[in-house]
Amino acid sequence: MILAPTPCGTTDAEALVRRFYEPLSTGDTDLVDTVLGTDWEADPALHAGPGHDGWKATVAYLRSVLGDLTFTIEDVVVAGDRVAVRSVTRGTHKGELLGVPATGRQIEIWASDYHQVEGGRIVRSWHLEDYYGVLQQLNAETGA
Template sequence: MSDTTMSEAATVVRRFYDTLSTGDLTVVDEVLASGWEAVPALSADGPEGWKATVAYLRAALSDLELVIEDVVVDGDRVAVSSTCRGVHTGELLGVAGTGRQVEFSAIDVHRLEHGRIVWSRHLEDHFGLAHQIGLTFTPTS
């Protein structure tokens, strides 16, 4: 794994997630490469995109907490299973705050180079989250 050990890789990725619970964005520039790519893409590229996402989620979900369930390191890849919890107090997915406690899961795979995350693939339970804040879906024919 280039110049990063498995333990160091897991630590870097854990610090990436800490920003959601703490709101401390100073860590972002330490753990993300300047050309970090998120898939699916965020509203902005690189670390600024992650900072904007953290700010958005922390504004939408008070008492936001991210719990890492599992971390698996394989070479330059780190896979993470996580659960986010918070109170829906601000706009989220186009829905004004409901005051409801929400919880949703995510799976991410990160690729590291030289001790920083250069690429992340994110899959989140948007359907479950949408249902918790009152969105409904009607099948179309």
């Protein structure tokens, strides 16, 4: 079942999920507590820690290692209580990322996320990133 669109052409769930990503562009993590459910879980677990504080720390980390960070949502698909997002994060590699010291190179991180929405909040998120592609852009040793 696809959620009914709102007058602006997006569903409430899509609008909520789009707000989840805003801190990547702005650095303002105040809205995190309004979009995530109390017991929000990320799978796989965030390296920065669980829950709201883990997402806030992840945002701060990404903004610190990627200068001039931009985040673009390429596609959104809503089906029932699930929202799928295909995105790309771009920036200048200016801090250690995936064990690679700053290179000054422009990189792109392609990702797919799947969010579960209940009661007007995101309660669970599944995240996949193209780490191999990032390492190739950094010209790092990949073992391949």
